[in-house]
Amino acid sequence: MSIETRPVTVNLGPQHPSTHGVFRMRVTFDGEEIVDVEPVFGYLHRGSEKLAEERTYSQIVTLTDRMDYVSSMLNNQAYILAVEKLCNIVPSPRGVWLRMIASELQRIASHFVATGFLLQDLGALGTPLIYCMRERENILDLFEMLCGARITNSYLRPGGVFMDAPEVFWPALDRSLGDIEKSIDEIEEYLSGNEIIFSRTKGTAVLSSESLVNASITGPMLRASGVDWDLRHRNPYDYYSDITFKRILHTASDNYARYWVRVQEMRESLKIISQCIKNIEPGPVRPSFDDVPRLVRPEPGDSYAAIEGSKGELGFYLVSDGGISPYRMHVRAPSLINLTLLREMLVGELFGDLFVIFGSVDLNMGEVDR
């Protein structure tokens, strides 16, 4: 006697605790195996790109904070680089060093969140996530000293940063660098060699490096497949050409490799920060208002600037028509583009691994929908 079976389509999300925001997937299951996936997004669309068309260049910095809200300093940096390219602004050296320190700190914070939520998705209820969030709190305290806010920083301005770091910042930074190093050691001690994590993450959602390059996926996902592509090294912006750091590569291209690359990148970011502290010199943090006024009015033209964000290549494309606000702004959001291969990653895997794979992409719905 045969039992009739048929695939079942289930709606996962948008209001689901594991979808990292408001993301919906229409998943077709055959038993416990995933047969088909259709991602649906747009639930957090706020029209940031359209809103930018009616704001001046200095005011748009506040919009970029809200795109990827766990790495707002990096968003600020990418946008400011695009504005500086468009207006031919020469930034102040101290401002550039300060924003490099801030953005590397933000990268560590973002990778802590990614690691914590990956473990949360694996079923480690609460504890590793809370440990990671606790370490991230140190970095948010540093941001509060720098600019008065913890998440929505708006610290950067065209030509540098708005205010020099206070005196209390430098000893606190030195202390935190040691603390973060210790906490990364702790994470590695209980996670990187854990056989439960090995059995759940090794060999799942393997992607070939060709398919990753064809889908223009960047960031830790690409480096986990062995492709040496880091914009800080390939196309150095700011003063990254003066700094030596190791590019983290892994060849397995599975969930564990993506996790491992993120943890190792945090260590490299710490090294970059300590080099920045050595190189920083006293001076003005932004050009005078005679050179760069608050209301910049660039020549008609366009510019594209990209940085190595925490999730991948984060780029801003600005078109100016000579007015006080851009004619068009477009964001190359790494979270959205890294979702391209979601179907290839998920089809053939089991239901239990769905959210692990989804979490290993490290996406942020604020950036996917903008």
Place this chain on the structure above:
Amino acid sequence: MIGKGIPKGFIITLKNFFRTPVTVQYPDRKVSLFEYAKIHKKNIFKLFFSQPMLSIKISLGLISVPSSVEQSQRFRGNEFTFFEERCTVCASCAKYCPLGIIEIVSVPGGFDAQEGESYKLEVFDIDIGRCMFCGLCVEACPYDALHMGTKFEKSTYVRDNLIITKEKLAESEKSPSSFYRPQFEKKKFDPFKDNIDDHYKAGRHEKPEYKDLKKKWVDDR
């Protein structure tokens, strides 16, 4: 070896068990007798013999003291500090606000022989229900009249109460944060300890003499 990860994890948990907590009780927390004596700077024995009932209450855990998270001096809080006498009604704040939530109305306010024509501030409303505390209005203020506040407890039941007017700003307690005000940090002004009621204590400039008025005001930013 299989099973090595689980005892390793337990050791980490045990280490964290003896760590001091990073969370802070808000808005108040229970104190022990030692802590209470330390906060109020009293000798614990004197406290016990002078106020035995209070001491018993503290020991039973019935008394609490206010507690909050340590804030930095540049905190961008929502209780703005505004010195009306410094304001020249230039409306830079309203122009620079990304959301356009500052309403400012001026009327001609008389003539001064030295300073020329002046304007008087009639309406100055900030709708902090829509404000995102980016601090751009404070950054734009050329005469340091508007400051971000260090306090943030301004919840109400009515949305209209979130529009803070000129009168409300004048009445409210002045605790300016040092966001975009480097002169505060130079003077080592601490908004959480030092009291401020006069703008001359906080401001960047003293009132200039007539001969200095001709010179361009020095921008120490």
